[in-house]
Amino acid sequence: MTLQPPGHTPAVSPAGSPVMRTLMQDQTLAAVLLAAGAAILVLRAALWRLLIFSARTLPRLGARATAWPVWARATPFHLRFAAGHPRLHALLMGRLNPASFSGLPLTLLCLAAVYAAALLGGLIEDLREADGLVLLDAGVNARLLPYRASWLVAGFLWITALGAGPAITGMAAAASALLWSQGRTRLLAPLWTTLAGAEATTWLGKYLIGRTRPAFLDAVTEASPSFPSGHATAATALIGFLAYVIARGLPSLRQRFEASFWAAVIVGLICFSRVFLSLHYLSDIAAGVLVGTVWLLVGIGAAELSRVARST
Numbered sequence: 001m002t003l004q005p006p007g008h009t010p011a012v013s014p015a016g017s018p019v020m021r022t023l024m025q026d027q028t029l030a031a032v033l034l035a036a037g038a039a040i041l042v043l044r045a046a047l048w049r050l051l052i053f054s055a056r057t058l059p060r061l062g063a064r065a066t067a068w069p070v071w072a073r074a075t076p077f078h079l080r081f082a083a084g085h086p087r088l089h090a091l092l093m094g095r096l097n098p099a100s101f102s103g104l105p106l107t108l109l110c111l112a113a114v115y116a117a118a119l120l121g122g123l124i125e126d127l128r129e130a131d132g133l134v135l136l137d138a139g140v141n142a143r144l145l146p147y148r149a150s151w152l153v154a155g156f157l158w159i160t161a162l163g164a165g166p167a168i169t170g171m172a173a174a175a176s177a178l179l180w181s182q183g184r185t186r187l188l189a190p191l192w193t194t195l196a197g198a199e200a201t202t203w204l205g206k207y208l209i210g211r212t213r214p215a216f217l218d219a220v221t222e223a224s225p226s227f228p229s230g231h232a233t234a235a236t237a238l239i240g241f242l243a244y245v246i247a248r249g250l251p252s253l254r255q256r257f258e259a260s261f262w263a264a265v266i267v268g269l270i271c272f273s274r275v276f277l278s279l280h281y282l283s284d285i286a287a288g289v290l291v292g293t294v295w296l297l298v299g300i301g302a303a304e305l306s307r308v309a310r311s312t
Contacts, residue, residue: 028147029147029149029152032147040265044261047257047261048254048257051253051257055253105304106301106304106305109297109300109301110297110301112297113293113294113297113298113301116290116293116294116297117290117294119290120287120290120291120294123283123286123287123290124205124209124287126283127209127211127227127283133283136282136283137214137281137282137283137284138214138281140275140281140282141214141275141278141281141282144275144276144278147276148217148276148278152276153217153219153276153277154219156272156273156276156277157219157220157273157277159269159270159273160220160231160270160273160274160277160279162235162266162270163230163231163232163234163235163270163273163274164231165230165234168195168234168235168238171238171239171242172191172192172195172238175191175242175245176188176191176192179191179245186303186306186307186310187245187303187306189302189306190241190299190300190302190303190306191241191245191299193295193298193299193302194237194238194241194295194296194298194299195234195237195238195241195295197237197295197298198233198234198236198237198238198291198292198294198295198296199230199233199234201233201291201294201295202228202229202230202233202234202288202291203224203230205227205228205287205291206224206225206226206227206228206230207225209225209227210225211225211226211227211281211284212225212226213225213226213279213280214226214278214279214280214281215278216278216279217277217278219277220277220279222279226280226281226284227281227283227284227287228284228285228287228288228290228291229271229274229280229284229285229287229288230288231270231271231273231274231280231288232267232270232271232274232280232284232285232287232288232289232292233288233289233291233292234292235266235267235270235271235292236267236271236288236289236291236292236293236296237291237292237293237295237296237299239263239266239267240263240264240267240292240293240296241296241299241300242263243259243260243263243264244260244296244299244300244303245303246259246263247259247260267289271285271288271289272285
């Protein structure tokens with residue numbers, strides 16, 4: 001033990017020193033991460049309650065929807081329409097039949113895909129013509145700058161690798177082998193249609209739009225154009241489809257919810273990592289999610305139609 005002379009005062013790092021600034025930044029980041037984790041758990045609880053409410057309410061609405069064609073067939077307008085346009089009438093009644101997947105469920109799935117495609121079109125138009133979206137993208141990127149500590153950047157580099165080409169291809173190949181070994185080969189075509197369609201659309205969009213990426217960090221760079229995000233597209237399409245496959249085989253509603261929710265969290269983390277690492281703008285991520293969602297809905301629809309065809 002070394003004795004200090006009388007009157008000696010140990011040196012204390014001033015509050016503005018680099019060491020203290022780094023310590024305060026790390027404490028702030030830790031608090032932000034804890035708050036984000038708590039928000040995810042709160043969202044999980046809220047969505048579960050909403051799902052329970054929907055599960056109790058939808059059967060009553062379904063019973064009314066099932067009874068609707070009986071009532072509609074008795075109205076004079078319906079009788080005149082059926083007599084004057086028998087083929088169109090049969091087509092519409094088939095599309096609105098809630099008892100068959102090829103009826104109302106498939107119609108809603110198609111409408112959701114069309115809506116997502118329309119949102120994507122609006123986003124592309126805003127990107128080309130509206131300065132507000134460009135300013136929003138730049139503002140979000142700038143607000144993340146103080147939080148880009150080296151240890152957090154390293155963590156998000158691991159997360160973002162889950163949406164890269166090798167990881168996505170590996171997951172798809174492993175899932176295909178597992179499905180093949182389980183005799184669930186009917187899911188292979190929808191799986192690869194979802195992934196291939198999403199990737200083709202994304203890369204076509206990248207080179208048609210040709211948007212420049214934001215300024216890179218020192219830790220990572222990318223060579224391809226920015227819009228839309230390929231990582232966001234592939235993660236949404238593939239992880240979303242794998243979550244559907246897993247949830248479809250689970251026995252309880254709670255298990256299906258957990259599989260879907262945590263898959264969405266993984267997709268969300270991959271998407272956020274692209275913005276955090278300054279590899280994409282926020283609108284790139286939104287476009288990628290929309291592209292992935294469209295192809296995910298296509299894949300789910302194809303899988304369900306295949307299941308119905310094999311069961312009949």
